[in-house]
Structure formats: C-alpha cells, structure tokens
Amino acid sequence: MKNQQKQWDVLVVGGGPAGMMAATRAADLGARVLLVEKNPKLGKKLLITGGGRCNVTNTKLDRQRFSEHFGDSSKFLFSSFSRFDAKDTLSFFHARNMPTKVETEGRVFPKSDQSQSVLDVLKASMRKSGVSTRCATTVEGLCVENERLVGIRVSGSKTPLLAKSIIIATGGTSRPDTGSTGEGFDWLASVGHTIVTPNLSLVPIRIEERWVRDLSGLSLKDISVSVFSDDKKHAEQFGKMIFTHFGVSGPAVLNVSGVAHNMHNDNKKTHIALDLFPNSDASSLDQALRDLFEKNQNKQVKNMLVDFVSPRLVSPLLELSLVNPDTPVHSLPREQRLTLIATMKHLPMSVSGFLGKDKAIVTRGGVPLSEVDCRFMQSRLHKNLYIIGDLLDIERPSGGYSLQLCWTTGWIAGTKAGEIN
Ligand SMILES: Cc1cc2nc3c(=O)[nH]c(=O)nc-3n(C[C@H](O)[C@H](O)[C@H](O)COP(=O)(O)OP(=O)(O)OC[C@H]3O[C@@H](n4cnc5c(N)ncnc54)[C@H](O)[C@@H]3O)c2cc1C
Numbered sequence: 001m002k003n004q005q006k007q008w009d010v011l012v013v014g015g016g017p018a019g020m021m022a023a024t025r026a027a028d029l030g031a032r033v034l035l036v037e038k039n040p041k042l043g044k045k046l047l048i049t050g051g052g053r054c055n056v057t058n059t060k061l062d063r064q065r066f067s068e069h070f071g072d073s074s075k076f077l078f079s080s081f082s083r084f085d086a087k088d089t090l091s092f093f094h095a096r097n098m099p100t101k102v103e104t105e106g107r108v109f110p111k112s113d114q115s116q117s118v119l120d121v122l123k124a125s126m127r128k129s130g131v132s133t134r135c136a137t138t139v140e141g142l143c144v145e146n147e148r149l150v151g152i153r154v155s156g157s158k159t160p161l162l163a164k165s166i167i168i169a170t171g172g173t174s175r176p177d178t179g180s181t182g183e184g185f186d187w188l189a190s191v192g193h194t195i196v197t198p199n200l201s202l203v204p205i206r207i208e209e210r211w212v213r214d215l216s217g218l219s220l221k222d223i224s225v226s227v228f229s230d231d232k233k234h235a236e237q238f239g240k241m242i243f244t245h246f247g248v249s250g251p252a253v254l255n256v257s258g259v260a261h262n263m264h265n266d267n268k269k270t271h272i273a274l275d276l277f278p279n280s281d282a283s284s285l286d287q288a289l290r291d292l293f294e295k296n297q298n299k300q301v302k303n304m305l306v307d308f309v310s311p312r313l314v315s316p317l318l319e320l321s322l323v324n325p326d327t328p329v330h331s332l333p334r335e336q337r338l339t340l341i342a343t344m345k346h347l348p349m350s351v352s353g354f355l356g357k358d359k360a361i362v363t364r365g366g367v368p369l370s371e372v373d374c375r376f377m378q379s380r381l382h383k384n385l386y387i388i389g390d391l392l393d394i395e396r397p398s399g400g401y402s403l404q405l406c407w408t409t410g411w412i413a414g415t416k417a418g419e420i421n
Pocket residue numbers: 013014015016017018019036037038039042043044045046048049050051054055056057137138139140169170171172174175178179180181182183184359360361362388389390391399400401402403404406
C-alpha cells in the first residue's frame with residue numbers, strides 16, 4: 001500500500017454473535033482487532049433470540065453426533081464441531097460467570113432468562129481482550145488490490161480500513177429490522193463467491209382454516225407436525241407448537257417450515273397435519289377412549305373429550321369428525337369414534353403461505369460450504385477472508401443450533417485469523 005494508514009491484524013464486519021465471538025478469540029490470541037457494526041449498538045438480533053431469553057445452544061446430542069442436526073452440511077461441519085462444540089460454548093459462558101440451565105429437548109438458556117446476559121458476556125469479553133469497536137459505521141464493500149483483499153470501505157470515509165485478515169459476519173436476511181439486510185452476500189459475490197439465493201427456512205406458517213386462527217394462543221407439547229403434498233408425507237417433527245392469529249408457529253412447526261415452503265413454492269397443494277398423540281397408535285387410543293366412555297356413559301361426548309385433549313380443541317375436533325357434540329357417549333356409533341381418533345392422529349390444516357423475512361428465524365441460503373475450508377472458516381478463494389454465522393448456507397433446526405453455529409464458526413475463524421506470527 002502506498003499510504004501509511006494503520007493496518008489492523010483482523011477486521012470483523014458485523015456485531016452479531018458470530019462477529020463478537022470471532023473478535024474476542026482473535027484478540028485473545030494477541031491480534032489487533034477492529035469490529036465494525038452499522039447499528040448504534042451491538043447484538044440487536046441476539047437480544048430478541050429465544051423470545052428474549054436466548055436459546056444459546058443445545059446439549060441433546062454428544063460431540064460425536066452433534067453435526068447430525070445439520071442435514072447436508074453435517075459432513076462438512078464434523079471437524080468444525082470437533083474444534084468447538086456445545087460443551088465449549090457452555091465452558092465459555094460459565095467461565096465468564098453466566099450460569100445456564102437446560103430445558104426440554106436439550107435447549108440451553110442463561111439462568112437469568114435474559115438474552116442481555118449473553119450480550120453482556122460478549123461485550124465484556126471483547127473489552128477485556130482489547131477489541132476496538134466502531135458502531136454506527138456501515139461497511140459498503142470490500143477493497144481488492146492486485147487481486148488481493150486488503151480492506152473494507154466504510155460510509156462517510158474516502159480511505160478504506162486496512163487489515164491482514166477480514167472476517168465477514170453480517171448475517172442473513174431474516175429480520176432486516178435488526179440490521180441483517182444481506183449486503184454481505186453482495187460483497188462476497190463481488191469477490192467470486194457463489195451465493196445460493198436466500199430462502200425462508202425457519203418461518204411461521206399461515207393456515208387457511210378459520211378454526212386454526214380461532215385457537216390463537218393455544219400451545220401444545222409432545223405432538224408431531226407433518227408436511228404432506230400429493231398425499232405423501234415429506235417431513236415430520238416432534239415437540240411443541242403454538243396456534244397464532246395467522247396460523248401456526250413454535251419449534252416443531254418451524255422445523256418443518258422449510259420443506260413446507262419448498263412444496264408450496266412448487267405450486268403443490270400442501271397441508272400440515274398434527275398428530276396429537278404421536279406416542280400411541282390408533283387402537284390403544286381407541287381403547288383409552290372406550291375406557292373413559294364406559295365410566296361416564298351418560299355424559300355428552302363434548303364434555304368427555306376435555307379429559308382427553310386440550311378443552312379448546314374439543315369443538316374443532318368434533319366438527320372435523322362430523323360428530324354431534326351433544327351425543328351421549330353410550331350412543332356414539334363406533335365409526336364416529338374411530339373417525340374422531342383418526343382426526344386426533346391426523347388433524348389437517350391447509351398451508352396458505354408463510355410469514356416473510358421480517359418474521360423468519362433464519363433464512364436458508366448463502367455461501368455454500370464447498371467454498372469454505374471448514375477447518376478454519378476460511379474462503380477457498382481468498383486466504384485472508386473468513387465467512388461465518390448466518391452467511392453460510394447451512395440447514396439447521398430450531399433449538400439453539402443457529403447460535404451454536406455462530407459460536408463455532410466465530411471461534412474457529414478468530415483462532416485462524418488471530419494467528420498473527
Ligand atoms: C426472532 C428470532 C429468534 C431467534 N432465536 C434463536 C434462538 O433462541 N437460538 C438460536 O440458536 N438462534 C436463534 N435465532 C437465530 C439467530 O439469531 C441467528 O442465527 C444469529 O443471530 C446469526 O448471527 P450472525 O452473527 O451470523 O448475524 P446477525 O446476528 O444477523 O448479525 C449481523 C450483524 O451485522 C451487521 N451488519 C449487517 N450489514 C452490515 C454492514 N453493511 N456494515 C456493518 N454492519 C453490518 C448487522 O447490523 C448485525 O448486527 C433467532 C432469530 C430470530 C430472528
């Protein structure tokens with residue numbers, strides 16, 4: 001470079017979880033690190049994660065099997081998780097005085113139930129490691145000289161910021177109000193990377209039927225949600241869900257939403273179906289219902305069912321099964337009882353659409369892992385370029401896996417970029 005500008009060892013673009021982890025790690029190794037964020041404050045999206053409680057990671061599967069959660073990407077990520085996995089995440093936060101607790105399905109949250117605790121740890125770690133931060137600074141692109149990446153351009157300044165290594169952590173395109181507006185994809189494309197078009201992945205589903213929206217606020221656990229089109233089942237997930245004023249959401253729904261979205265986009269008539277008793281087959285359910293009816297022969301079916309399913313579900317279940325709610329259970333025909341059971345095992349809802357990027361948890365798409373050396377999260381096209389967090393095209397379920405990807409990819413990139421000698 002002709003000018004005598006300061007050259008940083010590492011520039012990190014994006015003050016989300018991935019960027020802050022990468023910056024901390026690189027600075028801990030002695031590198032002079034500058035993190036640049038366009039929002040006035042760091043971690044805007046992080047603060048809304050997990051409903052404000054931040055599901056930091058997931059401990060359901062051990063280190064050997066952790067990468068199995070990441071679909072097509074699991075092979076690529078095996079070595080990444082063997083460097084930094086959920087256990088390392090917990091050690092990182094516990095060592096910095098943030099106790100955690102484990103909830104259903106291995107979901108880990110800060111004991112405080114506050115995302116702010118996670119952000120506080122990251123900010124304090126960066127301060128302690130000596131990371132310089134520049135907020136309210138929008139990065140406009142990458143600077144390349146003689147085919148070598150040398151720095152970044154920032155708004156309002158004619159002179160670029162220069163660095164030996166550049167870590168891009170600008171996130172995907174979900175919830176653009178938090179700052180994740182997808183510019184990083186354009187810069188990476190401008191230096192030769194392929195960008196798989198971002199697509200909605202974990203996103204709430206709009207449902208056509210009125211009765212679904214009338215159940216708004218009702219949450220169910222231990223159910224299964226399946227996606228069907230052309231009478232074929234394409235995906236199934238167990239866990240929790242919630243009815244909303246537009247349709248359905250919650251972890252089990254989000255986890256099948258990507259498949260439902262693809263089907264719907266192919267103009268296939270798509271429906272999802274709930275199994276309210278995924279751990280019982282139809283005949284054992286029938287037996288349980290008969291036992292219940294036998295003890296209460298003169299009661300009306302609508303009053304009996306409240307002992308069997310959530311009271312708010314009774315009316316729609318009876319209506320969909322064409323059973324008169326006032327029928328005394330002793331005179332309920334067998335066929336109607338079996339229809340009722342079939343409905344409980346397959347409660348269908350027609351997909352009418354999806355909430356947009358503004359409400360998605362993550363978007364699928366971004367830089368394919370084949371263009372990144374996952375041992376270092378280093379671009380295969382530019383040795384001093386690192387790509388981390390939601391910028392990567394990685395399929396993952398809900399449950400703390402997205403943030404674990406941020407911790408893992410951030411740590412690994414920071415480790416490599418921070419090796420300054
Ligand atoms: C409502 C919601 C709830 C979620 N809950 C969970 C959860 O509980 N657990 C979980 O694992 N995952 C959760 N996620 C997903 C998780 O938040 C993301 O995977 C994660 O934030 C991605 O981190 P990142 O650092 O890659 O990017 P981001 O968090 O998106 O951060 C990118 C940063 O880059 C900055 N930036 C962008 N462009 C520029 C630019 N031009 N110049 C400078 N800075 C720029 C942005 O302002 C932003 O601060 C949730 C997501 C949402 C939307």
